[in-house]
Amino acid sequence: MTVNAIQGKRKWEPYIWLLPSIVLIAIFVVFPILIVFKLSFSEISQGGVVGGFIGFQNYTEAVRLPAFKTVMLNTLWWVLSVVGLSTVLGFIVALVLNQKFRGRKIARSILVFPWATSLVIQASVWNYIIKYEYGSLNNVLLNLGIINQAINWRSSYTVEFIWECGVGIFVTVPFVAFCVLSGLQSIDGSLYEAATVDGAGFWDKLWNITLPLVRPSLTVSTVLNIIYVFNSFPIVYTMTKGAPAHKTDTMITYLYMLSFYERKKGPATALSVIGFLILCVCAGVYMMGVMRKEEEQ
Amino acid sequence: MKSPELKSQNRRALALLLLGLILALILMSLPLYRFNAAILTKKSSNTFVGDEKYQSVMAELETTAEEYRAQGFDVSINESVTERVNSKGETTSLITFTIDQVFSKNLFSFLTASLPAGHVFRLIFLCALLSALCAALGLVGSSDLLPRFLDGRARFLRSAAAVLALIALLLVPVFAMMNNFAFGRQLSLYGQELLTEGKEALYRKMDLFLFGGAAGENIGAALKGLSGRPSGMLCLLLPAFALMLLCAVQIRCGAIKSTLLRGLLYTFVVVMCIVVLYPYYVMLITAFRSNAETLDMYFLHMFPTRWIWSNLTDIIHRDVPRFLLNSIFVAGGATVLAMLCGIPAAYAMARMNFAGKKPFLGFVIMSQMFSPVVLLIGISQLMNTLHLNDSVVGLMLVNAAFNQAFAVWLLRGTFVAISPEMEQAALIDGCGTVSALIRVLLPMAAPGIVTTLIFVFINAWNEYTISTVLISTASNKPITVGITQFSSFNMIEWQYLFAASLLATIPVVILFMSIEKHLTAGLTSGGVKG
Numbered sequence: 001m002t003v004n005a006i007q008g009k010r011k012w013e014p015y016i017w018l019l020p021s022i023v024l025i026a027i028f029v030v031f032p033i034l035i036v037f038k039l040s041f042s043e044i045s046q047g048g049v050v051g052g053f054i055g056f057q058n059y060t061e062a063v064r065l066p067a068f069k070t071v072m073l074n075t076l077w078w079v080l081s082v083v084g085l086s087t088v089l090g091f092i093v094a095l096v097l098n099q100k101f102r103g104r105k106i107a108r109s110i111l112v113f114p115w116a117t118s119l120v121i122q123a124s125v126w127n128y129i130i131k132y133e134y135g136s137l138n139n140v141l142l143n144l145g146i147i148n149q150a151i152n153w154r155s156s157y158t159v160e161f162i163w164e165c166g167v168g169i170f171v172t173v174p175f176v177a178f179c180v181l182s183g184l185q186s187i188d189g190s191l192y193e194a195a196t197v198d199g200a201g202f203w204d205k206l207w208n209i210t211l212p213l214v215r216p217s218l219t220v221s222t223v224l225n226i227i228y229v230f231n232s233f234p235i236v237y238t239m240t241k242g243a244p245a246h247k248t249d250t251m252i253t254y255l256y257m258l259s260f261y262e263r264k265k266g267p268a269t270a271l272s273v274i275g276f277l278i279l280c281v282c283a284g285v286y287m288m289g290v291m292r293k294e295e296e297q
Numbered sequence: 298m299k300s301p302e303l304k305s306q307n308r309r310a311l312a313l314l315l316l317g318l319i320l321a322l323i324l325m326s327l328p329l330y331r332f333n334a335a336i337l338t339k340k341s342s343n344t345f346v347g348d349e350k351y352q353s354v355m356a357e358l359e360t361t362a363e364e365y366r367a368q369g370f371d372v373s374i375n376e377s378v379t380e381r382v383n384s385k386g387e388t389t390s391l392i393t394f395t396i397d398q399v400f401s402k403n404l405f406s407f408l409t410a411s412l413p414a415g416h417v418f419r420l421i422f423l424c425a426l427l428s429a430l431c432a433a434l435g436l437v438g439s440s441d442l443l444p445r446f447l448d449g450r451a452r453f454l455r456s457a458a459a460v461l462a463l464i465a466l467l468l469v470p471v472f473a474m475m476n477n478f479a480f481g482r483q484l485s486l487y488g489q490e491l492l493t494e495g496k497e498a499l500y501r502k503m504d505l506f507l508f509g510g511a512a513g514e515n516i517g518a519a520l521k522g523l524s525g526r527p528s529g530m531l532c533l534l535l536p537a538f539a540l541m542l543l544c545a546v547q548i549r550c551g552a553i554k555s556t557l558l559r560g561l562l563y564t565f566v567v568v569m570c571i572v573v574l575y576p577y578y579v580m581l582i583t584a585f586r587s588n589a590e591t592l593d594m595y596f597l598h599m600f601p602t603r604w605i606w607s608n609l610t611d612i613i614h615r616d617v618p619r620f621l622l623n624s625i626f627v628a629g630g631a632t633v634l635a636m637l638c639g640i641p642a643a644y645a646m647a648r649m650n651f652a653g654k655k656p657f658l659g660f661v662i663m664s665q666m667f668s669p670v671v672l673l674i675g676i677s678q679l680m681n682t683l684h685l686n687d688s689v690v691g692l693m694l695v696n697a698a699f700n701q702a703f704a705v706w707l708l709r710g711t712f713v714a715i716s717p718e719m720e721q722a723a724l725i726d727g728c729g730t731v732s733a734l735i736r737v738l739l740p741m742a743a744p745g746i747v748t749t750l751i752f753v754f755i756n757a758w759n760e761y762t763i764s765t766v767l768i769s770t771a772s773n774k775p776i777t778v779g780i781t782q783f784s785s786f787n788m789i790e791w792q793y794l795f796a797a798s799l800l801a802t803i804p805v806v807i808l809f810m811s812i813e814k815h816l817t818a819g820l821t822s823g824g825v826k827g
Contacts, residue, residue, distance in 0.1 A: 011651075013649070013730075014645045014649040014651040014654075015651070017641040017642060017644060017645035017649070018641070018642050018645050018646075018657060020637065020638035020641060020642070021638040021639060021641070021642035021661075021701055021705060022642075022657075022660075023638075024634070024638050024694075024697060024698045024701055025660070025661075025664050025698055025701050025702070027679075027694075027698070028676070028679070028694055028695050028697075028698030028699070029664045029672070029698055029699065029701075030664075031675070031679055032669075032672040032675030032676045032678070032679050033672060033675060034675075035674075035675035035678050035679060036672055036674055036675035039674065039675070039678070093569065096562060096565055096566060096569075097566075099562060101559075101562060101563065101566070103566070106570075107566050107569070107570055108813070109810050109813070110570050110573055110574060111569070111573060112806065112809050112810050112813050113573055113574070113577060113806055114573060114576075115809065116755060116759075116802075116805050116806045116808075116809035116810075117759070117802050117805070117806065118758070118759035118761060118777050118801065118802070118805075119759070119761060120761045120777050120780070120781070121580075121777070121780070121798040121801065121802055122576065124780070124784070124794060124795075124798065125576040125577075125579055125580050125795070125798070126576060128579060128583065128791055128795075129575075129576065129579055133592075134591065134592045134593055136579045136583070140599070170572075178813070178816075231670045231671060233670050233761070233762045234761045234762065252670050252671065255671075255673070255674075256670075256673060256762075256766075259673070259674050260766065265674065268674060269674050272671055272672065272673070272674055272675070275671045276671050276672070279671060283662070283663055286662070287659055287662050287663065
């Protein structure tokens with residue numbers, strides 16, 4: 001008599017087990033999605049009063065906002081640079097940490113730090129570090145005698161945006177590294193030994209053994225990162241609040257500013273929907289990958 | 298032992314050693330401080346470069362400079378040109394000529410300096426010399442040229458060489474720091490003494506400090522030209538010593554390629570750890586500084602001059618305990634709720650077959666994709682209707698919901714990995730499904746459950762965006778939002794901000810470290826991040 005046989009008698013049982021979970025997700029995830037969709041097609045006054053159906057007017061208004069183009073470009077740069085660079089860096093870090101050396105455990109524990117720390121706190125610390133007048137970076141470099149004069153680390157909004165990307169990379173690398181590391185650890189060591197016997201060099205092994213075998217973990221971490229980085233809010237918000245004039249905003253911080261500071265809820269909801277659809281595409285790609293993996297198992 | 302292979306290896310090592318020594322000596326003779334100090338200034342108006350007046354002034358200065366040179370000063374003539382267009386539209390020009398005395402001080406002069414930094418440098422120098430000596434003797438010891446008494450001591454000598462080189466290497470940044478600190482401190486200290494002891498005394502002291510008393514009568518002029526700090530030349534010394542260290546290690550352990558690779562590996566790891574820990578170092582020291590020190594433009598220390606522990610007690614009176622309590626409530630509640638809903642769902646997914654299993658899985662994964670941020674507006678609207686706006690309970694519910702997907706996914710993985718036989722036995726014994734789950738499966742799945750639990754807790758603890766939107770009353774804020782009260786638009790109390798951040802960070806980092814191993818295993822299948 002198996003579990004299945006027992007529940008065969010009561011077909012509805014699994015659904016009861018699932019019910020609490022479904023209810024929770026339905027109320028707090030699915031319902032807000034519906035609300036956002038509905039709002040994006042409704043007229044919303046500055047005070048937040050929801051009016052009737054107005055078609056795509058919110059969308060056209062959103063696209064016509066003066067900052068729209070900058071913000072979209074910023075978002076693209078933000079996602080591409082953070083995800084791309086942290087994937088490369090994380091991969092290298094994982095390769096190094098996969099070697100056997102003294103203090104590996106300590107190094108791994110240290111690498112956990114940025115992953116475990118709240119993004120607001122990290123962003124605040126970096127904010128302090130790169131302050132021109134009294135920041136820690138200038139202070140340390142001066143003390144070590146590496147520079148002779150304080151450097152203005154945030155001389156323009158472009159530079160500030162690059163710093164934001166840098167912090168984004170800093171907090172994302174550990175995640176990639178640990179993903180790849182778990183993939184690396186499952187690789188059979190005898191493969192490398194065989195390759196060494198065959199006379200394969202370091203790059204041959206990297207290209208022909210390591211990369212193909214960690215590709216699944218790499219794919220998962222990359223797709224997830226695209227989604228998380230796209231959604232990332234605290235770094236940009238804490239470091240510049242999008243200033244000046246939304247020049248450093250990404251889509252997420254921009255829609256927050258629009259709806260909660262500038263009282264333009266209509267375009268903001270339209271932007272939310274656009275962001276949501278972009279995420280849907282990424283999520284779809286990811287899900288297909290995961291499902292295929294499930295089937296293989 | 299004395300194979301030709303070993304001999305060629307030894308020769309290589311010797312060459313490396315010599316190279317390191319030569320590099321170090323060259324770097325040592327380069328000037329560490331170098332600046333010009335004006336002894337004589339002469340301004341000449343309505344003069345253009347190359348005209349008659351220019352020539353005559355130049356000739357005059359040349360003779361003066363010669364006089365100085367005759368007295369043994371190292372001087373040079375410099376000029377700076379200022380051109381202006383006056384109201385009539387004519388170009389006027391003013392040339393300022395100066396006779397500068399060139400002061401420079403190289404590392405050799407530190408060998409005789411009486412400063413603390415001088416002591417450190419002498420120690421470095423001694424270590425490096427001894428290291429080179431030991432290495433050389435060790436090499437000799439392993440060939441045929443040896444004096445008899447060195448026989449058998451070669452190994453010890455090589456180890457000594459490596460250790461000494463390492464000490465020298467580690468002392469270089471110490472020297473740099475002491476030197477630079479002393480430099481800055483001395484300047485400010487002497488600046489204060491100026492009031493009591495007079496200019497001459499100050500000059501004599503600076504002379505002694507900077508030049509070991511060599512600047513003589515002209516020290517006043519010398520100090521006028523003083524600006525900036527010593528250059529980063531010292532950092533260049535590091536590679537030289539590193540080379541020596543490498544050579545010592547190589548002599549000690551053999552093959553050079555693997556030594557190099559090892560060296561690179563450790564360098565990478567150390568640099569990585571320093572970069573990762575740097576923000577935490579900043580957080581730590583800033584949390585214990587006084588407000589004035591956090592805003593000090595020229596703070597010449599790596600650590601607080603006085604550790605202000607009262608920063609911690611101060612933030613207690615600034616609502617921080619309240620924020621922490623809220624965070625514990627929100628994160629704890631969210632965790633419990635997510636687990637209560639997640640465990641049954643994961644159990645059903647792992648053990649039962651039913652129509653709609655796949656779609657549910659897809660649904661779960663999809664919901665994981667949406668960080669709440671893109672749905673901010675929808676969530677705040679929903680909370681308004683539910684009258685859960687500005688309440689910790691609402692925050693807790695949202696956190697539980699958005700971590701639900703991950704909880705289900707990871708728990709399912711844990712359950713699937715455990716064979717169902719034990720439960721089946723319990724079922725046959727007449728247990729209900731619920732008690733089989735609680736009594737049999739849950740204890741076996743404990744590690745996976747704890748991992749999930751802690752991860753959900755940390756996610757909820759670190760959550761910021763939803764909390765900023767939903768919570769407006771100060772007493773309901775969780776810690777991540779609460780700390781922002783220390784950074785208002787025109788005044789940031791960094792020391793309190795980071796003291797509170799420290800309290801918010803330490804527990805989660807420790808928790809996270811404890812689950813890192815289990816989490817990485819579940820990572821690639823589940824996909825997780827805060």
